C-alpha cells in the first residue's frame with residue numbers, strides 16, 4: 001500500500017447525500033477479475049449518458065456534461081468532498097478500488113457508512129469526517145474558486161484551506177500508523193516475519209512431513 | 215485443569231504469536247485455490263510486488279465454472295472462461311501446482327484435497343470457499359476465507375484469527391441400516407439450527423460418527439457451515455490413517471511413521487470441556503428431505519410438509535409460509551407426493567466414490583421415471599470418475615437413464631451451464647437449498663445420494679428402504 005503523508009490536492013465536490021456503493025461502481029463491474037482498472041467506471045451511471053459494461057472501451061462513450069467530475073476544472077482531483085452517509089450499501093471492496101484507481105486518496109464527508117469507511121483504510125484511502133458546517137463551507141468555497149485545493153496533513157491531523165484556515169480531524173491511532181507507513185494487513189503481518197520463520201523452524205522439528213516437497 | 219479439545223490442540227500447534235488485541239497469528243499449512251475467489255488476491259500480490267511465502271503449500275484447480283459436458287469445446291460463457299484462464303495464468307506465473315481442466319486430477323477443491331493426500335490430519339487448511347470445513351473430517355482445522363485473506367495467506371502463510379468457542383455434537387448409538395451421513399448432518403442442522411453453530415468450532419463425535427467412512431465424515435463436516443460454524447472436525451482414528459496412506463501428497467517412509475505417531479494425539483482428551491454439548495440419538499434419524507429454502511427446513515421422508523398455521527412464533531411462521539410459497543408446496547402434503555423435475559447427484563457434499571456407489575446401488579436394474587426431465591451424475595473429480603468407470607458405475611447410471619458428466623461444481627450453484635429453470639424442482643445431493651441457488655426460481659430439495667436416485671426412479675420422493 002502506498003504511504004500517505006501530506007496531500008496537496010484539487011478538490012471535487014459531489015453534492016449528494018447517501019451515495020451508495022452501487023452508484024460508486026455499478027453492479028455489473030463486480031464480476032471483474034481485477035481490483036484495478038475501475039477508475040473509468042467510477043460513478044458510471046452519472047458520468048456517462050449510456051450504459052457501461054465491463055470490458056468495454058470507455059473512451060468513446062458520451063459524457064454527461066452536468067456531472068461534476070466531467071468539468072475540466074475538477075480534472076486530476078485527489079480529494080472528494082461529499083455529503084452524509086457516503087458509501088452505504090455493499091461490503092465489497094470494489095468501491096474504494098474504483099475511487100483509488102480514479103485518483104482519489106481522500107474523501108471528506110460529514111459521515112460514512114461503516115464498512116466502506118473500514119474498506120477505505122484497507123486500501124490506502126483516508127476518509128475524513130468533519131462537521132457538516134465545515135463541509136458545507138468547503139462546498140461553497142470549492143464551487144466559487146477554480147483550482148481550489150486543500151492540504152491534508154495526516155501526521156498533524158490537520159486540513160489547511162487556501163485562506164490559511166486550519167481544521168483538525170480525528171483518526172484512530174492505529175489506522176493512522178498504518179496509512180503513514182503504507183502498511184496493509186499483509187504489511188502488518190510481515191512485520192512479524194521473524195516470528196513466522198521461528199515458528200517454521202520449530203515446526204520442522206515437530207512435524208517435518210509438513211515441509212516435504214510433494 | 216481440564217484437558218484439551220481437538221480444536222485446542224490444533225489451534226495451539228499453529229499459533230505463531232498472540233497479537234496485542236487478543237487475536238492470534240495462525241500458521242496455515244495448506245491453501246486450496248480455485249478460479250472464483252483468487253484473481254484479485256493474485257493481482258494484489260503483483261501490485262505490492264510480493265511473492266508467495268511458501269508456494270508449495272498451495273494447490274489449485276478450476277471447479278465452479280468448468281463445463282460438465284464435452285470439454286473439447288472449451289467454456290462458452292466469456293466471464294467463466296476468463297476466470298478459468300486467469301487461474302491458469304496466475305498459477306503458471308507464481309509457480310503454483312494446478313490441476314487444469316484437462317487434467318484427470320481436476321475436480322472440486324474439497325474432493326481433490328483429501329484425494330491427493332494434500333489434506334492431512336493436524337493441518338490447518340484454508341480455501342476461498344465456505345465448504346472448506348469438509349477437510350476437518352481428517353482431524354484438521356479447516357475453514358473458508360475471503361479473497362483478501364487468500365492474498366494474506368499467499369503472502370504470509372498466516373491469518374489473523376480469533377479463537378471460536380467449542381461445541382461437541384455427539385451422535386450416539388447406531389443409525390438404522392440405510393441411513394447415510396447426509397441424513398445425519400441434516401438431522402443435526404435441524405436440531406441446532408442454521409445459526410446454532412455461529413461462533414463455534416464443532417467437533418463431531420459419538421458411535422454413529424465413528425462408524426462413518428471418511429467420505430461420510432467429509433459429508434458431515436462439509437455441511438458444518440450450514441449450521442453456522444466455520445469449522446467442523448472429527449478425531450483421527452485408523453480409518454483416517456488408512457484413507458491417507460499412500461496418497462500422492464501423503465508423507466512417506468520415516469516421515470509417515472513420525473506423522474502417524476503424532477496424529478494419534480488428534481482427539482479431544484477425555485476430560486476436555488466444551489462450551490456447548492449437543493447429543494443426538496442416532497437411532498431416531500430417518501432419511502431426510504428438505505422442504506424449504508434453508509437447510510434446517512428438513513423432515514423425514516415419511517413425514518408431511520409442516521403447516522405454518524401450527525407454528526406459534528410469528529417470525530418463524532412467516533418464514534415457513536414464504537418458503538412454502540417459493541417452493542410451490544402445500545402445508546401438510548406428504549413428502550412422498552413431491553415430484554422433482556430434475557435430479558442432481560454431485561457437489562462437494564456428495565460426489566465421492568462412496569456416494570456414487572450408493573446411488574448406483576439404487577439405480578441398478580431400474581429406470582429413471584418418465585416425468586423426470588433430467589437426472590445427472592457429476593463425479594467430484596476426474597479420479598472419482600475414473601474409479602467409478604472402472605467399477606462399471608457409469609454403465610449402471612447410463613443404462614438407468616442418468617447422464618454421466620465431467621467433474622465440477624455443476625448444478626450445486628449453477629455458475630456453469632447446468633441449472634434449473636424458473637419453477638423447476640430438483641432432488642439434489644448438494645448443500646444449499648437457498649432461493650435461486652441452482653438457477654433463478656429453481657426449487658431445491660436436499661437429500662442423500664441414495665434418496666436422490668430413489669426419487670429419480672420413482673418420480674417422487676420415497677424412502678429408499680421402501681423401494682421394491
Ligand code: SF4
Pocket residue numbers: 277278322323324343345561562563622623626627644645
Ligand atoms: S460443489 Fe457447491 S458448495 Fe461445493 S465448492 Fe462447488 S459450488 Fe461450493
